Amino acid sequence: MARIAFMFPGQGSQRVGMGKDFVERYPRLMERYFKPADEILGFGITDLCFNGPEDQLVQTQNTQPAIFLVSMAVVDVLREHGVEPQAAAGHSLGEYSALTCAGVLRFEDALRLVRRRGELMAGVNRRTPGAMAAIMGLPPERVDELCRVAREEGAGVVEPANYNTPEQTVISGESSAVQRASTLASEAGAQRVVPLQVGAPFHCSLMNELKDEFAAELDKYPFRDPRIPVVANVTGDYVRTTDEVKEALRRQVAGSVRWTDSMRRLAADGYDTFVEAGPGRALGGMSLKINPGRATFAAGETSRVDMLLAQLAR
DSSP states (O other): OOOOEEEEOOOTOOOOOTHHHHHHHOOIIIIIIIHHHHHHTOOOOOHHHHHOOOOOOOSHHHHHHHHHHHHHHHHHHHHHTTTSSEEEEETTHHHHHHHHHHHHHHHHHHHHHHHHHHHHHHHHHHHSOOOOOOOOOHHHHHHHEEEEEHHHTTTOEHHHHHHTTEEEEEEEEEEHHHHHHHHHHHHHTTTTEOOOOSSSSSSSSSGGGGEEEEEHTTTSSSOOOOOOOOEHHHHHHEEEOOOOOOHHHHHHHHHHBOHHHHHHHHHHHHOHHHHHHHHOOHHHHHHHHTTTTTTTOOOHHHHHHHHHHHHHHH
């Protein structure tokens, strides 16, 4: 019997049209998720998901609730077909999807939280424009060192933001500092350095100013203990109580996403089937690099759900 862990995507997995095929096949999702989301947020996020325009969908304050919304619709369909997770983890924004899946937050409350999270993060970028870049082909400790060198040279704030795989680390910070660290990485033999199109310098100390304000937002909503194990980004380990969950979310705003540690934690505990429950396929690719040989599926389109169900039925 498969031991299934759901993985939930974060910002960058959005695309115009996401979720539309699910609503076309399962019309009840419109009444259960999409129409309520439009009402809660006060604008047509459903139309934005289905039809764009892309330049609005990629705005942080819109992207975050949009990805969360589609992820919850995907979970609903998977559960209808008997695919239940025994554990969950989410990449950055995806942690809210994981916690909602685990019964920690109500859909409505999590939707409001991720919208507010996006607004606050976008505000930081307006005040302190930043950048992010993916460094590929260097071990994480080498990327840590290069960020330190760039800071010591006076380039500004630049830090590891996402430890995505053993050979992919995303850095974040002030634009000039990210550029300097990127140059150092190329000179050190990185296979590729890819600037990311993001709405803010996520998961670095530039976001520290949000911690207290966002903690106050978290306090507005009821939290419950997780019904299934959830691995937190900032520790790469489980959160088991409401207090642990809220502290992890507060720290996550400016803390690194330890995705490699998170996936290794789940694999070490016997989870052998990983399902990406939301738009995109980035997490599946990362999962295979971290835990080669583990069964990994994307479920962001109805056709891929069909393939997943066929494989699990074997």
